[in-house]
Amino acid sequence: NAGVTQTPKFRILKIGQSMTLQCTQDMNHNYMYWYRQDPGMGLKLIYYSVGAGITDKGEVPNGYNVSRSTTEDFPLRLELAAPSQTSVYFCASVGNGYTFGSGTRLTVV
Amino acid sequence: DQQVKQNSPSLSVQEGRISILNCDYTNSMFDYFLWYKKYPAEGPTFLISISSIKDKNEDGRFTVFLNKSAKHLSLHIVPSQPGDSAVYFCAASAGGTGNQFYFGTGTSLTVIP
Numbered sequence: 598n599a600g601v602t603q604t605p606k607f608r609i610l611k612i613g614q615s616m617t618l619q620c621t622q623d624m625n626h627n628y629m630y631w632y633r634q635d636p637g638m639g640l641k642l643i644y645y646s647v648g649a650g651i652t653d654k655g656e657v658p659n660g661y662n663v664s665r666s667t668t669e670d671f672p673l674r675l676e677l678a679a680p681s682q683t684s685v686y687f688c689a690s691v692g693n694g695y696t697f698g699s700g701t702r703l704t705v706v
Numbered sequence: 707d708q709q710v711k712q713n714s715p716s717l718s719v720q721e722g723r724i725s726i727l728n729c730d731y732t733n734s735m736f737d738y739f740l741w742y743k744k745y746p747a748e749g750p751t752f753l754i755s756i757s758s759i760k761d762k763n764e765d766g767r768f769t770v771f772l773n774k775s776a777k778h779l780s781l782h783i784v785p786s787q788p789g790d791s792a793v794y795f796c797a798a799s800a801g802g803t804g805n806q807f808y809f810g811t812g813t814s815l816t817v818i819p
Contacts, residue, residue, distance in 0.1 A: 601749075632809075639710070639795060639809030640750070655806060687749055695740060695807075697749035 599623050603688050603698035610678040610705045618673040618701050620688030628691040629671040630655075631663065633684040634700075640687065646671055678705045709733050710798050712810035720818050725783040727813050729796035732777065736798040740807065741770060741781045743792040750795060754781070786817045 604619045622629065627648040632640040642655030646665040660682055662674040671690075675682060683705045688698040711730045719725045727741075737758040742750040756763040756770045756779065763770050769782045783790055793814045797807040 603749075630807075637715075637811065639708075639712075639811045640797075640807075641809075642806055645806065695752050697742075697751070699749045700747075 601688055601690055601696050601698040603686075603701050605701060606699065607702045608704070610675070610703065612678060612680065612705060614678050615674070615676050616678070616703075618675075618686055618688075618703075620671045620673065620698060621669050622671075622688075622690040622696070623669065624690060624692050624696065625668060626690035626692040626696075627668065629665070630689045630691070631661070631671070631673045632687045632689065633657065633682075634687060635684050643673065643686075675703075680705050708811070709736075709808045710796060710810040712794075712796060712813050714813050715811070716814045716816070718816045718818060719786045721788055722785045725781075725786045725790065725815055725817065727781040727783075727794050727796075727815065729779045729781075729810055730777060731779075731798050731808075733798070733800065733808075734777065735800040736808075737801065738799045739770070739772060739779050740797045741768075742795045742797065743790075744795065744812070745792050753794075783815075786815075788817045788819050791815055791817050 601622045630645045631643040641657045644663040646652045652663050686701045740755045741753040744750045754765050754768045754770050772779045793812045795812045797809045799807045
């Protein structure tokens with residue numbers, strides 16, 4: 598009964614490094630989302646997926662990539678980290694309800 | 707281009723009183739609305755939803771009201787409790803739960819014991 602699991606919880610990256618934020622859900626939801634939340638702002642949609650093999654851009658996709666090879670997993674990839682990507686990242690999935698993970702706090706220095 | 711706006715960044719209410727959090731939207735195509743609360747260092751937690759076919763939805767101490775003509779929704783918490791202290795976000799989408807949601811910037815509620 599884990600819901601949506603995100604790893605890692607915290608990460609510090611140097612400019613130009615790459616990393617993958619992991620997101621896994623065990624509710625068999627088709628819809629999954631990646632959001633970022635900057636201080637004092639609402640959530641902004643980065644990418645979303647309506648099912649395995651299908652992804653699409655949200656409001657702020659630049660600098661990110663995603664894949665959805667299985668229903669359970671929806672990783673978010675940062676290829677060349679920039680200070681503007683310092684944020685808290687939330688993964689979510691939607692079935693009957695809308696469930697968020699606990700977030701990944703990323704700092705790019 | 708903020709399509710969902712929460713114009714009050716913060717709100718303080720005495721324990722036991724009513725908390726009213728407001729949200730305005732600009733896109734007339736929005737037909738499904740959500741309220742979330744968020745504690746520090748945690749992910750958002752779903753509270754209550756409403757679709758545009760209704761103007762009110764209740765769940766325990768939480769009631770959401772929707773005024774489509776004014777493009778306005780509000781969340782009422784009665785009675786307010788100290789554990790309700792959190793940041794509350796409203797969100798809206800066009801086309802139900804599976805479509806992209808647009809979030810407001812949040813209102814930080816403090817319930818004073």
